[in-house]
């Protein structure tokens with residue numbers, strides 16, 4: 197039998213649940229793994245997750261009142277892939293949203309460190325985040341030819357490394373019950 201809940205108020209939409217792996221670490225840091233309350237409750241009813249913390253808010257079915265979960269943990273551990281996908285976002289995250297030539301944060305593009313015309317590939321090891329002025333200045337040259345220095349050599353990050361970087365970029369919304377499972381503060385203090 198399906199259970200249908202009628203939300204008490206539209207603000208329920210702002211009650212996401214933080215989703216932890218079975219080891220109580222977030223499934224993902226960046227973007228932070230959160231589910232909307234409908235998905236979270238469904239997982240609760242399917243007994244795929246344990247409720248770790250709850251909101252004060254309740255939803256009502258004809259027969260039950262239930263507090264919305266604010267933190268849930270998967271019962272079964274999900275093995276994380278060793279390497280993240282090679283996406284624009286993940287590449288910017290690896291480079292901390294910073295131009296790898298001048299250190300500026302802001303509007304970024306991608307630089308082929310070894311230019312394509314020289315056979316440079318579009319790969320983790322040959323792409324660096326760059327601001328538009330640096331990208332234009334470098335043009336179709338190698339860093340050596342342009343006398344520009346990379347802050348770090350582009351590399352293929354592991355998921356572990358990318359998660360570690362993601363911790364330094366907390367999302368805008370953090371419910372207080374999530375803080376015990378996240379490490380932003382200690383990371384930022386380092």
Ligand SMILES: [Zn+2]
Nearest residue numbers: 295298327330
């Ligand atoms: Zn720059």
